[in-house]
Amino acid sequence: MAKVVFNEDLCKGCSLCVEVCPVGIIELKSEINKSGFHPATITDMSKCTGCTSCALICPDTCIEIWK
Numbered sequence: 001m002a003k004v005v006f007n008e009d010l011c012k013g014c015s016l017c018v019e020v021c022p023v024g025i026i027e028l029k030s031e032i033n034k035s036g037f038h039p040a041t042i043t044d045m046s047k048c049t050g051c052t053s054c055a056l057i058c059p060d061t062c063i064e065i066w067k
């Protein structure tokens, strides 16, 4: 199982990763980060395929994937 790590303080809440995830497991948190944005997070890591789409599309390189 892949592990996806978000650097929440770098996230600008643009939702690109939310839209690109083929299994729909990324969402924006209701809390805000230190820059005032709603950061992205994973809802169910067990469904992650490790496709890396989220990390590739993130304009702020907030996402790391460990396999």
Ligand code: SF4
Pocket (backbone or CB within 6 Å): 002, 004, 020, 021, 022, 023, 024, 025, 026, 042, 047, 048, 049, 050, 051, 052, 053, 054, 055, 065
């Ligand atoms: S690696 Fe792929 S399946 Fe996993 S969270 Fe990112 S986009 Fe979704």
Ligand code: SF4
Pocket (backbone or CB within 6 Å): 006, 010, 011, 012, 013, 014, 015, 016, 017, 018, 039, 040, 057, 058, 059, 060, 061, 062, 063
């Ligand atoms: S693509 Fe990057 S900046 Fe945009 S919501 Fe996802 S983690 Fe945050």
